[in-house]
Amino acid sequence: MKSFKIRDIAIDPPLILSPMAGVTDYTFRRLIKRRGGVGLVVSEFISVEGLTRHNPKSKRQMRFDEEERPFAVQIFGGKPDRMALGAEMAEEVGADILDVNCGCPAPKVVKNGGGSGLMREPALLESILKEIKKTITIPLTLKVRTGYSDASINVVDIAKMAEQCGVEHIQVHGRTREQGYKGLANWELIRQVKEAVSIPVSGNGDITSIQYGLDRWRESGTDGILIGRGAMQNPWIFRQFQDVIEGREPYQPDLQEKKDVLLEFFSMCREEMPEIVSLGKMKQLAGQFTKGLVGGAQFRQTLYHSHSAEEILDNITIYFETLSEQETFGDGTVEADEDLNLDSCDAPVVPTAMSDARSANV
Numbered sequence: 001m002k003s004f005k006i007r008d009i010a011i012d013p014p015l016i017l018s019p020m021a022g023v024t025d026y027t028f029r030r031l032i033k034r035r036g037g038v039g040l041v042v043s044e045f046i047s048v049e050g051l052t053r054h055n056p057k058s059k060r061q062m063r064f065d066e067e068e069r070p071f072a073v074q075i076f077g078g079k080p081d082r083m084a085l086g087a088e089m090a091e092e093v094g095a096d097i098l099d100v101n102c103g104c105p106a107p108k109v110v111k112n113g114g115g116s117g118l119m120r121e122p123a124l125l126e127s128i129l130k131e132i133k134k135t136i137t138i139p140l141t142l143k144v145r146t147g148y149s150d151a152s153i154n155v156v157d158i159a160k161m162a163e164q165c166g167v168e169h170i171q172v173h174g175r176t177r178e179q180g181y182k183g184l185a186n187w188e189l190i191r192q193v194k195e196a197v198s199i200p201v202s203g204n205g206d207i208t209s210i211q212y213g214l215d216r217w218r219e220s221g222t223d224g225i226l227i228g229r230g231a232m233q234n235p236w237i238f239r240q241f242q243d244v245i246e247g248r249e250p251y252q253p254d255l256q257e258k259k260d261v262l263l264e265f266f267s268m269c270r271e272e273m274p275e276i277v278s279l280g281k282m283k284q285l286a287g288q289f290t291k292g293l294v295g296g297a298q299f300r301q302t303l304y305h306s307h308s309a310e311e312i313l314d315n316i317t318i319y320f321e322t323l324s325e326q327e328t329f330g331d332g333t334v335e336a337d338e339d340l341n342l343d344s345c346d347a348p349v350v351p352t353a354m355s356d357a358r359s360a361n362v
């Protein structure tokens with residue numbers, strides 16, 4: 001298992017932070033990148049309708065920092081001319097890679113011809129890819145599902161068509177649109193895509209442990225791996241994966257680092273966002289991050305009921321001090337950490353803009 005290239009861009013290590021609307025923003029991406037082991041980060045999916053109509057939220061979603069490179073912007077939409085324009089804007093802001101979303105199952109996205117709706121409209125997808133290729137010089141990549149439904153699994157045909165159009169990397173989330181996030185990802189179909197095309201292929205779905213990831217990777221023969229929800233539960237998962245690939249023991253963060261990562265995230269959020277939005281973001285990350293920790297459920301309750309930054313900071317301090325002194329917290333329960341239950345691109349978990357914040361229940 002080694003690094004791979006998307007044209008001349010090394011994806012090293014071959015581990016990708018999977019795009020997640022409402023999660024993988026400028027703040028979260030840097031938090032994860034700083035933990036190490038991440039070869040590529042991708043923006044949240046960005047609406048080309050918003051981008052090309054100069055919606056400030058869509059433009060803000062393209063913001064990135066040099067420390068994130070290589071950085072891909074992911075766009076979605078169903079109109080070739082708008083997609084090409086959106087792609088051009090991503091190139092203009094300096095993105096290294098342009099990624100097209102063919103995976104989002106949200107009805108409002110599919111209804112407008114975008115996201116996983118494109119899986120059942122290969123001709124439209126082909127025009128979109130060709131139109132984008134005419135416009136940009138950076139590499140074009142595609143993120144797909146396995147098909148629209150079990151009755152229409154077509155990911156291998158889509159991948160071959162995309163390769164013909166000049167797509168330079170295919171990322172397969174091994175579920176159909178109909179499946180949403182239910183059941184397990186089908187890595188056998190991911191393997192079939194890898195065999196069918198000569199461009200790099202990366203696999204995605206359900207990786208929350210190093211062993212599970214290594215097994216799926218070996219079986220599928222893919223070039224890279226994408227991890228989404230697993231990164232919220234364990235921000236060190238990429239570094240641990242890299243350690244194992246390179247023959248080292250996986251890194252184990254101590255309690256102090258676990259505390260520090262929450263504080264770092266909160267502090268970055270507070271620099272970037274209004275207070276109410278950072279509180280929501282903090283509750284979102286802490287909700288996932290504390291799944292495998294002793295007394296995590298009780299700690300989360302204290303955070304959910306915190307109404308100010310000070311309360312959040314106090315509760316974090318109390319939790320970690322109690323843990324380090326007494327080695328337990330609350331009833332001492334450790335929840336199973338395989339629960340990946342999270343909203344999808346259907347409904348971003350917390351508001352991302354000042355305007356959303358007013359109506360938010362955070």
Ligand SMILES: Cc1cc2nc3c(=O)[nH]c(=O)nc-3n(C[C@H](O)[C@H](O)[C@H](O)COP(=O)(O)O)c2cc1C
Nearest residue numbers: 018019020021045173205206227228229343344345
């Ligand atoms: C909250 C959330 C938001 C998501 N948003 C996007 C998105 O914007 N673009 C995309 O291609 N996939 C999106 N996905 C799908 C993930 O990138 C990934 O394909 C999926 O979660 C399976 O990988 P995992 O099991 O490692 O999480 C989203 C998933 C979640 C949970």
